[in-house]
Structure formats: C-alpha cells, structure tokens
Amino acid sequence: MMAKALLIIDYTYDSVADDGALTCGKPAQKLENSLVELADKFYRAGDYVIFPTDGHTGDKFSPEYKLYPRHNIVGMPGQLLYGELKEWYDQHCDSDRVYQFNKNRYSAFQNTNLDNYLRERKIDDLWLAGLCTDICVLHTAISAYNLNYHLTIPTKDVATFTKNGQQWALDHFKNSLGATLV
Ligand code: ZN
Numbered sequence: 001m002m003a004k005a006l007l008i009i010d011y012t013y014d015s016v017a018d019d020g021a022l023t024c025g026k027p028a029q030k031l032e033n034s035l036v037e038l039a040d041k042f043y044r045a046g047d048y049v050i051f052p053t054d055g056h057t058g059d060k061f062s063p064e065y066k067l068y069p070r071h072n073i074v075g076m077p078g079q080l081l082y083g084e085l086k087e088w089y090d091q092h093c094d095s096d097r098v099y100q101f102n103k104n105r106y107s108a109f110q111n112t113n114l115d116n117y118l119r120e121r122k123i124d125d126l127w128l129a130g131l132c133t134d135i136c137v138l139h140t141a142i143s144a145y146n147l148n149y150h151l152t153i154p155t156k157d158v159a160t161f162t163k164n165g166q167q168w169a170l171d172h173f174k175n176s177l178g179a180t181l182v
Helices: 032-044 083-092 114-120 136-146 163-177
Strands: 003-009 048-054 098-103 123-131 150-153
Touching (some): 003 032, 003 136, 032 048, 032 123, 136 150, 136 163, 150 163
Parallel strands (some): 003 048
C-alpha cells in the first residue's frame, strides 16, 4: 500500500500573525488548531507530515522581490512556523516521517527535492493544507497534478486573503486538478 503525506504549506509567523510581514491574518489564524489535529492524525497513522516553507534571502532577482514586502527571510523569526503548529513541529521534528524544507517559489516542487523524497518513499497520495489557497497551495497542486500525484484538499485547512480567491481555487482543485475536497 502506498503511503500518504500531509503537506502543510507556509504556515509561518510572517504569513499568519497579526504583525507578520505578509499576513493572511484572521482566516489563517483560524486554521491553527485543525492543522495541529490533522498533523497528529497523519503522524499517528504512520503517514508523513511535510512542511514546505517559504524561505527567501532578500535576493532582488527573485520574482517575488517586486511583488511583496520582504517576508519569510531564512533564519529570521518571521519564517518560523506559527503558534501551536510550531510547538507540534518542535516536538516531532526528529521523526523520520516529519520533514521541513525551504522553498523559494510558490510551488513546493520547484527547485526542491520534494518529488524525489516522495518517490523514494512510495508516497503518491498528497493532502495539501496551509497557505495561501490560491497562491502556494494552488501552484503546489498544479505541480503535483502534472507529476501524477493524487490530491486531497481538506477545505477547512486552507486559507487565503479573499473569499473569491478561496472559492475559485477550491473549484479549480476539484474541477481541473481532479482533487478530492473533504
Ligand atoms: Zn514568498
């Protein structure tokens, strides 16, 4: 049987906290408890919990440099996971089924070893949670779709800046990427 992985994307201080550098604010803060519950559920079932985390160096050649204020700078407090999820990660990060890595594009597959990591472990079933539904979760879902992964989106565990963005992305996951919405 193939293993499953939960990807919790970009749930960082900068993306979630009221004073985060590029914050989704309240819609993101609402996910805190259910993300911890979901991480626990996967971990207890023997599945994987993966944290692809936006991480920038302030490089002016990054495409995000002109689009957003500086955010999720590698090694700064703003890039740390937020709240209870950080606690959960700190308690479980020594496990070989918990994996955090930095990414410098929206998609968790771009410029990273994620595809290789998943294939080595025979994981083909991905649950995508975190932020932002219509930016990094969306681009990660598109990459995963193109690489033939099965996708599930727990709709209560993704958030973004606008209601329209949320709804559009959920429709796209289902109708165009074949994802199961739960
Ligand atoms: Zn970024």
